[in-house]
Amino acid sequence: MLIARLIADPDTLGDNLALAMELIEARGWDVAGAGMLEFCTNVLELELVEGDPAQVRAILDQCFPDSDLLLSHQPFSVPNLFVSDMDSTMIGQECIDELADFAGLKDRIAAITERAMQGELDFESALRERVGLLKDLPEAAIRQCLDERIRPMPGARTLVSTLKARGCHTVLVTGGFHSFADPVAEMLGFDRVVGNRLGLHDGVLTGGLVGGIVDSSVKKKVLLEETARLGEGTISLATGDGANDIPMIEAASFGLAYRAKPKARAAADGWIDRGDLTAILDLLGIARSDWVVD
Structure with missing residues (x-):
């Protein structure tokens, strides 16, 4: 059993559900049930007797753009x-990016952060490089950053x-x-x-x-x-x-x-x-x- 729950645009939900079921069934997988949850009426639940999770999620991603989704082989x-x-x-x-702004280095450090989060850079090396650039920044900047930037x-x-x-x-x-x-x-x-x-x-960052x-x-x-x-x-x-x-x-x-x-x-x-x-x-x-x- 594969269970999918999703939240999507209610105005297009019916048409998109019909298309998704058509694509799922075209692969030979039976949809055992489809309906909105009683206790969370904005959530659509689909139950499949079987199905490849990667392909099912690809179909749902295609049919329900800008959605919230969770797939599970076990009951929720x-x-x-x-x-x-x-x-x-x-x-x-990103705290380090905001803190870097107090050192006038936000753009430089943010670019490294983005590449690390995309998986393009080794995380530890990228972290140490960014922290090193913050050397001699006053500790007081952390409190100011928390108060002014972090939400x-x-x-x-x-x-x-x-x-x-x-x-x-x-x-x-x-x-x-x-x-x-x-x-x-x-x-x-x-x-x-x-x-x-x-x-x-x-009272200052060591860069380490x-x-x-x-x-x-x-x-x-x-x-x-x-x-x-x-x-x-x-x-x-x-x-x-x-x-x-x-x-x-x-x-x-x-x-x-x-x-x-x-x-x-x-x-x-x-x-x-x-x-x-x-x-x-x-x-x-x-x-x-x-x-x-x-």
Whole structure:
């Protein structure tokens, strides 16, 4: 059984659904059911007796442009574990790019960030290069950047609060820095933070990092360790937008790409391209009356 849930333009939903079912059935796969969820009336659910997930998602991507989608071989349920990237996922900015603006280097550093997130550069080398360019920037710039530039993604607080209210353990894991991630996690309500630490001496950045690097392998390791700690039967949800999120997304029970780079989107079980982060709650089947809205 393959189950697909999606949110798309209601004005074209009927015609696009007919086309999708035609294309699916042309490949010899039976659609066992199709209809809107009773408790999330904006969500269309399709049940296939069988089907290749990659081909099914390609058909749905073709037929429902600008949609939110999640595919699963298992029944949908509220996850016990939520692990998320921070920059451009839980917040709308890339912290190192914004911090670089205070050093007059935003364009230069942002170009490196973009190539790293696209998977074109080795993450650790790109991170160390960017941090090195920030040498001698005053520590006070971090607080100013937080206050003036860093904002949560729409729906982030509601997503985290609602999952926690239903017993989900939440972890913010980032290739960014604790200087930003700790305040963001407190603001959004995450239970645990994993990130990198900027080197500081006498109130200025040293241009280096303290301790190990949080890269794609560490993100995956955190998800697997937390899953093991929570025990057998743990359902995990992971969200991210860049190439360094791919192993974590692939390892999760439900891996979602949020307004993501192409490689991350292609690796995920689904994507959020249309709505804000609360679309994840819709796709999981959590009724809006049960959302925790701050």
